[in-house]
Amino acid sequence: MGDGHDHQLHIVRRVRLFAGLPEAAQHWVASAAVTRPYRRDERVYGPGDRTGLFIVHSGLVKVYRLTESGNEQLIRLMSPGDFLGETALLADTTTDHFAVALQPSELCVIDRTRFTRLLGQHPAVAVQMLQTLSRRLEAAEEMVSALSGKSVGQRLAQQLLHLADEAGEAVFRLPTSKKELASYLGTTAETLSRRLGALQQDGVIRLGPGRRIEVLDRQALRRVASA
Structure with missing residues (x-):
């Protein structure tokens, strides 16, 4: 396998979501993923897009919504090892928010067909994803509580x-x-x-x-x- 696959494999092994997979499965994920660079302020996706699973390899990505008044409401910042796009992916819908690179970044993306196949073959990935989403929900609830109290x-x-x-x-x-x-x-x-x-x-x-x-x-x- 070439340098490109080795680079993808390095990314996969850094992500907690895939760290517990058998080596053969990690190689499969590396083969299924595509790496793309993003310039500063370049949009990764926006409302209405159908996404795959995006994994931040380097850089920083902000996830935000627009309020009714047109102002940005920051939801979270995604740093290396974080994943995004999972909500639309799992619900098989389009996104309702924006993701934009705050600095030159490199993201790894797995399309929804391949990721659905991965979940079927390795349920542990789904469990790890749910644990991560649960922590995000807890943090969001804490922020809502903080904003009000x-x-x-x-x-x-x-x-x-x-x-x-x-x-x-x-x-x-x-x-x-x-x-x-x-x-x-x-x-x-x-x-x-x-x-x-x-x-x-x-x-x-x-x-x-x-x-x-x-x-x-x-x-x-x-x-x-x-x-």
Whole structure:
């Protein structure tokens, strides 16, 4: 098998969804998948599209809907190892949201016919997918609860703690613009900027260039998040 297949196999083995498959099945998935590069701001799919299963190999993809007023409502950010397009795929319908590359990205796609065949042959993949979707639903429910019961400052502190945990260190870079983060947190970019400035003035974080943030006092940030 050539370098292309080896590259696909490397992608497949990095994805938790396929990590537990027998080696022969992983090779089959690698053969069934097609890898495609996406430019920054290039659309992966949009409402009305019939999708396959998309797996992020590199880069960052945002998933969002448009509100009635025409504003973007960020649903989630997809990083390497994440998959998307599964809702329309499993329900055999078209999508109702957008997926756009936030930076140059490489995605691996398996069309619905081949993926349905894979699920039939390896039910463990379906179980793993359901577990992942369950975690996403739980996170979405937590966000809905936060939007209705927590202040902007609390939601922001909670999100900064989450980003620091994902980065594995106190210094990280916001993966989206402030406008997009504000949309996700249910506020405005102006309010978000004021809250970030207040956290910096209180010595809790330090704001740097290029959306860089350093958490200086994690305990204080936790107190803000749980206040």
